[in-house]
Amino acid sequence: MVNKTLFLAVLIFVGLYSCQTNEEGTSTAKKSTWTPKMDEPSELAQIMRDLNEEGLQRKASLEKGELFSGSIENLLKMVAATPTEPHMKGPAFEPHAMAFNASYGAVQSASTVAEQIEAHNNLVKSCVACHNNFCQGPISRIELLQIN
Ligand code: HEC
Numbered sequence: 001m002v003n004k005t006l007f008l009a010v011l012i013f014v015g016l017y018s019c020q021t022n023e024e025g026t027s028t029a030k031k032s033t034w035t036p037k038m039d040e041p042s043e044l045a046q047i048m049r050d051l052n053e054e055g056l057q058r059k060a061s062l063e064k065g066e067l068f069s070g071s072i073e074n075l076l077k078m079v080a081a082t083p084t085e086p087h088m089k090g091p092a093f094e095p096h097a098m099a100f101n102a103s104y105g106a107v108q109s110a111s112t113v114a115e116q117i118e119a120h121n122n123l124v125k126s127c128v129a130c131h132n133n134f135c136q137g138p139i140s141r142i143e144l145l146q147i148n
Contacts, residue, residue, distance in 0.1 A: 044081040044088070047072070052138075055124070055145040058107070062117050062147055071108060088134050096130035117147050 041049065050072050061068040079097045083089050103123040110116035124145045131139050 042082055042084040044078065044083040047078055047081055048138075051127070052142070052145075055120075055127075055142075058116075058120055059145055059147055062113060062120060065113055067110070067113055067116055069108075090134070092133050093130070096126070096133065100126045100130065121146055 054070055054072055057070065058068040078100075079094055100123070103119065103126045106119040107116060107123050110119045124142060127142045127145075128139055131142060
């Protein structure tokens with residue numbers, strides 16, 4: 001009984017830790033010394049990095065008062081993508097991904113800067129909503145995408 005609890009605690013710890021390790025992996029990824037072989041992200045983690053990067057670009061563009069029109073091709077693959085650890089995806093993942101897709105669509109179809117800022121901030125909320133369930137590590141970083 002005690003062993004079982006301990007085992008679970010270790011599992012949970014390892015899970016959280018690997019999520020945060022990945023986040024650190026991203027900051028090293030920005031340095032020129034980064035080599036994919038040494039730190040190869042999962043399929044899902046790579047989509048996430050692209051989304052985060054795109055979010056930063058969109059924020060910068062909107063803060064200059066310009067509409068942003070990029071889009072991530074592999075977004076729809078999110079649902080099928082393999083995570084670093086199986087526990088990073090559960091039954092609630094898909095509804096979150098669908099909600100995210102709807103918010104993403106609103107960002108794409110916004111026709112004014114004000115509209116896109118609102119849609120962008122809603123999108124950031126749907127990132128955080130899913131992360132609350134599956135991957136808490138990057139949340140503070142995701143919140144930096146918010147446009148005030
Ligand atoms: C449907 C759920 C979901 C949504 C929506 C979501 N994420 Fe994630 N995110 C995850 C999961 C699960 C992981 C862990 C992936 C892994 O390590 O394989 C992750 C990982 C990350 C990481 C760390 C990637 C790495 O380097 O390992 C970042 C950064 C991130 N997400 C940013 C975002 C941003 C920004 C958004 C919104 C634009 C977003 N996420 C939307 C579930 C989600």
